[in-house]
Amino acid sequence: MASSISTVPHRAGLGHRLWQSRIDYLFLVPGMVIFGLFILYPLFASQWFSLLNWSGFDANQAFVGFANYAELLQDKYFWDAFARSFIFTLSTVPAQMAVSLVFAIILNNKLLRMSALFRTLIFLPVVTPVAIIGIVMTIMLSPFNGPVNIGLLDAGLINRAIDFLGDPNLVLWTLAGIFVWKWVGVTMVYWLAALQTVPAELYEAAKLDGVKGWQVTFFIVLPMITPFAIVIALISAIGALNVFPLIQSMTQGGPYFASEVMEVYIFRNAFATLNGAVPRLGYASAAGVFFGLAIMVLTILQIFAVRYLRSREKPNGA
Amino acid sequence: MKRITSAGMSRRSFLVGSTALGAVALSGIVPSLAQEFSIAEPIAPLEADGPFRWIDSGDQKAVFYKAFFKKYGEDRGIEVVYDGLPWNEINTVLPLGVRNNTAQDAFCLPLNLPPAFAVKEGWVQPLDDYIPDLAAWKEGFPAGAFLEGINEFDGKTYGLPYTSARVTSAHVLFNRQYMQDAGFDPETTPLDWDTFRESARKITENSKGRAYGLIMGGAQVNRWADITRTLAQMAGRACGDTSIGTGIDFRTGELVFDSDEFVGAVELLLALNADGSIFPGIMGLNAPQARALVPQGAAGMILQGPWNIPQWERENPDFDFGIAPPPAPAGTTGTYVIAGSLASSANTMFINAKAKNPQIAADVFHYLGTEQGQTDWGNVVGPSDPPIFPAAQANSTMSERSKAALAMFQDVIRIGPNPFARNPALSEVAKAYVEPTPSLAQTVQGLFTGQASGIKEQLTTLKSATNTALDAAFKAAKDGGADVSRDELVFANWQPERDYVGADYKAL
Structure with missing residues (x-):
């Protein structure tokens, strides 16, 4: 009995274990410092700022509690921007995922010639600076000699030029289309990575069983990569909520707020006030924190969705 | 919107030109100018503590400073950033x-x-200890350049008011050929609202889809x-243009956004749009x-500022364009665009209260406040941010068209009251x-696109909301201990047809 007790390994204290691994932790320090400076500090600072009536200019930071949040709740333009952000996300993410999945499935076919070239072409907009895309697209979509309008007119699809960026009913959808075009390459890469997880044996077995190509995709491949879809959707959604450079470079949220999403709203209040008004960094921070919380709720929902899907995958009783 | 054609201005030229100029606009790239500067001896012994550092809003100013500081640094033996x-x-x-002392x-x-804020918070320090014979140096500036509450506080001088604010950002610049073909000559007979609209319509009609009468940066x-404010002011509705004075008729202290002149200005823009x-x-x-897009023939007119002139002359030397005052309604005379001060407040430079090199800053300030420095400035910057010395405007090598623009501004722009010069505590408001x-x-943009309707109703709503916001700001300032009153936005002795000068403030 005594001998069996003596075989239980002695568990060292936390301090001792930390000391033992001090070199490992030392290597973590630079990363932790950067994380603290550029992630943690802004995160907590913005929450503090949201409780202040502060322009960002001066040292006078009047604590106002939740007054900024109370004002936000009554701000029509805040809610409009809030809604637009989610409309933008809900429209771009499915489109981006669907189009990129099609590209990925086609380009995953090893028999396809020049697939590397096509992948590169589809990925090219991803590495193109947003500001350049903004300028080029403004020219492309111009109702005055813009190539897109000329093409549509020449094809007889329209009989008058469309003001894609000036029509309040079209502008958000136009920006969504450009956004999808720009980022579809990244999502395609995610899907291609997911497709690598499908065992080659499954394709061979399906071939031996006489399963047709589209059936392989729908009944074998898609179920296998569905769990990845949740993660890809989350990454794409976060991307779609970070659309500030594109909109600022193309419409600055206009015309008359028609493309003002949350980031543009926050920027306008924090930095881009007009006619001599002093900016409101505290108020803009409150909007940012509120929006961040909303995204966090979405993320938590996503976690539950992943867990639910995984639980369905497990065999009964497992 | 009509079926567009690619005749006249080719798609290629449109794309090439727009992309190039767009890239220039984005990057702020400007050609460097070989420039000679006449830099006098230092006003005091200079000893640099690290590099001398200067920051401003760039644009055409950057063209001057990049060239000037190169020579200045070489002459003085210092590094300038x-x-x-x-x-x-x-x-x-x-x-x-x-805040970080950097x-x-x-x-x-x-x-x-407001500068009063920077002084109160201890951001800046006076020039008095650094510029010898300061009073004599200040006498070289035109009357009204230095004002208590703007760049002077408690008898000390804080700011360098070296560029003129007698500039409008909405005068007419036009394609002479298009305008001539339309049958108008704004340089001989300035456009009124009717001829402005008619000329725009005829330019569009004459071009058959190749060009339009008017272009704006609507985004x-x-x-x-x-x-809108410029058109309304030219219609006779004089009002302030900055900060808490925006849209206020200082004779009464009342907001005038819903006046007939503002309504008429918006109606004019909508009419131009309705005309196509x-x-x-x-x-x-x-x-x-x-x-x-204007030099490329895409539009006959634009309402912008004189900064277009040197840029077009430099980049499109073959483009034949003219300048004219902002349009006023037919039969209107003696109306003016109102500027908030004689010196551009945005360009006014200050010395950091904790500057490592305050004497070098003062040395540069002194140079920019001499006729030679002002002329050198005018030679490079031209009418974009014109020198505040009238002699420098006249003697600089800027183009005749640029000088004509500055002369036109003398005729159509008047300096209005500045509330902060009356009571610096209004900076708290x-x-x-x-x-x-x-x-x-935003209201005018919404009316233009049709997202908002009812010009008078929208402008009345704006007036009401602005009044509420002003009242709330005055209350907050008072609650914070500031001695302010909304009555201080009333300048009963203001006559918009003449500049409001220091003596007028004293007469209140």
Whole structure:
């Protein structure tokens, strides 16, 4: 009995274990410092700022509690921007995922010639600076000699030029289309990575069983990569909520707020006030924190969705 | 919107030109100018503590400073670091720098920040200890350049008011050939609202889809306010243009957004749009992009500032264009565009209270406040940010067209009252003021696109919301201990037809 007790390994204290691994932790320090400076500090600072009536200019930071949040709740333009952000996300993410999945499935076919070239072409907009895309697209979509309008007119699809960026009913959808075009390459890469997880044996077995190509995709491949879809959707959604450079470079949220999403709203209040008004960094921070919380709720929902899907995958009783 | 054609201006030229100029607008790239500067001996012994650092809002100013500081640094044997940043970056970087003691030796204030605030907070220090015989040096400036509450506080001089604010951002620049073909000559007979509209319509009609009468940077929302206010002022509704004075008729202290003149100005813009005379796609253009399209023949007219002139002359030397005053209604005479001060407040430079090299900053300030420095400035910067010395405007080598623009501004622009010069404590009101949404600019943009309707109703709503916001700001300032009153926005002795000068403030 005594001998069996003596075989239980002695568990060292936390301090001792930390000391033992001090070199490992030392290597973590630079990363932790950067994380603290550029992630943690802004995160907590913005929450503090949201409780202040502060322009960002001066040292006078009047604590106002939740007054900024109370004002936000009554701000029509805040809610409009809030809604637009989610409309933008809900429209771009499915489109981006669907189009990129099609590209990925086609380009995953090893028999396809020049697939590397096509992948590169589809990925090219991803590495193109947003500001350049903004300028080029403004020219492309111009109702005055813009190539897109000329093409549509020449094809007889329209009989008058469309003001894609000036029509309040079209502008958000136009920006969504450009956004999808720009980022579809990244999502395609995610899907291609997911497709690598499908065992080659499954394709061979399906071939031996006489399963047709589209059936392989729908009944074998898609179920296998569905769990990845949740993660890809989350990454794409976060991307779609970070659309500030594109909109600022193309419409600055206009015309008359028609493309003002949350980031543009926050920027306008924090930095881009007009006619001599002093900016409101505290108020803009409150909007940012509120929006961040909303995204966090979405993320938590996503976690539950992943867990639910995984639980369905497990065999009964497992 | 009509079926468009590619005749006249080719798609290729449109794309090439727009892309190139758009890129220029984005990057702030400007050609360097070989420039000779006449830099006098230092005003005092200079000993640099690290590099001398200067920050302002760049643009055409950067062209001057990059060339000037190169020579200045060589002459004085010091290293100079110049930063020309966009306003939104200055608004962020500078306050942080002041708080962290890393701000530049010389800086302009963040846009919209009243100088009284910077003095009160200890951001800046007076020039008095650094510029010898300061009074004599200041005498070289035109009357009204230095004002208590603007750049002087408690008898000390803080700011360098070296560029003139007698500039409008919404005068007419036009394609002479298009205008001649339309049967108008604005340089001989300035356009009124009727001929402005008619000329735009005829230019559009004559071009058969190749060009339009008027172009604007509609995506740059402040342009809507600038143009509307200028048109309304030319119609006779004199009012302030900045901060808590925006839209206020200082004779009564009342807001005038819903006046007939403002309503008429918006109606004019909508009428031009209804005529089909405005370039399609302006909502996707900012001001520099709109500017770039005019020399390419895409539009006959643009309402912008004189900074277009040197740029077009430099980049499009074959483009034949003219300038004219902002249009006024037919039969209107003796109306003026009102500027908030004689010196541009945005360009006014200050010395950091904790500057490592304050004497060098003062040395540069002194040079810029001499006739030689002002002339050198005018030679490079031209009418964009014109020198404040009238002699320098006349003697500089800027083009005749640029000088004509500055002469025109003498005729159509008057300096109005500045509330901060009356009571510096009003800066506390400015700090507390929350501009209503939608603002004047946003309201006009919404009316133009049809997202808002009812011009009079919308402008009345704007007036009411602005009044509420002003009252709230005054209350907040008073609650904070500031001795202010809304009555201080009433300047009963203001006559818009003449400049409001120091003696007028004293007579209140």
